[in-house]
Amino acid sequence: MAPDTKHLEMTLETQVESVNLAEEMCLRVAEAAGFGEDDCYRIGMSVREGVINAFHYGNQERPEKKIHLAVDLTSDKMIIHVLDEGTGFKLSEVADPLAEENLLSTSGRGIFLMRAFMDEFDVVPGKTGGAEIVMSKKLPAPGSSSPNGDGGQSAAPHQGA
Amino acid sequence: MATVDKAPRRIREHRGTKMALHATHRDAGTVTVVDLSGRITLGDGSALLRKTVRGLLDDQRMRILLNLADVDYIDSSGIGELVSAFTTVKNRNGNLKLLHLTKKVRDLLQITKLFTVFDVYTDEGTAIRSFD
Numbered sequence A: 001m002a003p004d005t006k007h008l009e010m011t012l013e014t015q016v017e018s019v020n021l022a023e024e025m026c027l028r029v030a031e032a033a034g035f036g037e038d039d040c041y042r043i044g045m046s047v048r049e050g051v052i053n054a055f056h057y058g059n060q061e062r063p064e065k066k067i068h069l070a071v072d073l074t075s076d077k078m079i080i081h082v083l084d085e086g087t088g089f090k091l092s093e094v095a096d097p098l099a100e101e102n103l104l105s106t107s108g109r110g111i112f113l114m115r116a117f118m119d120e121f122d123v124v125p126g127k128t129g130g131a132e133i134v135m136s137k138k139l140p141a142p143g144s145s146s147p148n149g150d151g152g153q154s155a156a157p158h159q160g161a
Numbered sequence B: 001m002a003t004v005d006k007a008p009r010r011i012r013e014h015r016g017t018k019m020a021l022h023a024t025h026r027d028a029g030t031v032t033v034v035d036l037s038g039r040i041t042l043g044d045g046s047a048l049l050r051k052t053v054r055g056l057l058d059d060q061r062m063r064i065l066l067n068l069a070d071v072d073y074i075d076s077s078g079i080g081e082l083v084s085a086f087t088t089v090k091n092r093n094g095n096l097k098l099l100h101l102t103k104k105v106r107d108l109l110q111i112t113k114l115f116t117v118f119d120v121y122t123d124e125g126t127a128i129r130s131f132d
Helices: A017-033 A037-058 A110-117 B044-058 B076-091 B103-111 B124-129
Strands: A006-013 A066-073 A077-083 A120-125 A131-138 B022-028 B031-040 B063-074 B095-099
Touching: A006 A017, A017 A037, A017 A066, A017 A077, A037 A066, A037 A077, A037 A110, A037 A131, A037 B076, A110 A120, B022 B044, B031 B044, B031 B076, B031 B124, B044 B076, B063 B076, B063 B103, B063 B124, B076 B095, B095 B124
Parallel strands: B031 B063, B063 B095
Antiparallel strands: A006 A066, A066 A077, A077 A131, A120 A131, B022 B031
8 A cells, every 4th residue: 555545444234324324434535535526426326336235235134244345545546445245246247227128127226326436446356255346536636626516527427437 | 534514515415314305295186296305315215215106006196296306316226216116106007207307316317228218307287287
């Protein structure tokens, strides 16, 4: 880890409340790092989706399992890790929620949203098993954004990311 | 590092625990308008939407217009619940439509290709007449 990297991590229970808690914590970091309102929305949503994925698909909602959340703030980006204690999965096996046959599915859009909202997104095998979501957002250039959000960007996510 | 209390108001509004979903409904002829406010997210928000729609169907109210003017945040669970409500009503030979999407909700429905699945309106009168 680079010496100027700030690192924060927390272990969350496998419960619904952890989703809001993770979002709240990451939003505080994002705001302090200078992200504007639209990027905070994207980051918060992506963290929610990552933890929902760990809660529901990874840990199968089993309360004895934990969700591990870590945030690295480097000189140029905010990196978020969400690790579950499940059996892992491959991105290539995730169904496309935009396919005609999946449009009316009631689930399966979380990965798509994280990919759309973040600059970088990947899923890797966790060091102790499970799946680790790694996603990042570039820090705003100095003077390009303000903490209360008028960064000059649309709230629309990056389509096709 | 910023604290919750010192955070700018517009960013503070994103935060999860402050914006629980509320739902009330009213009759407009044969159409039931459901006014929703808050966030439709995993947990209580999605559950309340499900309970509200199923309660209306149990009362034989098959024409449902969801007013989302005050819904500023939906996650994937909330999107799934909207789809579930839509298909549940359809399967009972009813119709569920959406009214007054906020920009964020509209953007979400567009990138998930659901904007064309739902009937979406910006005017309540037009939306109500569309059920006839």
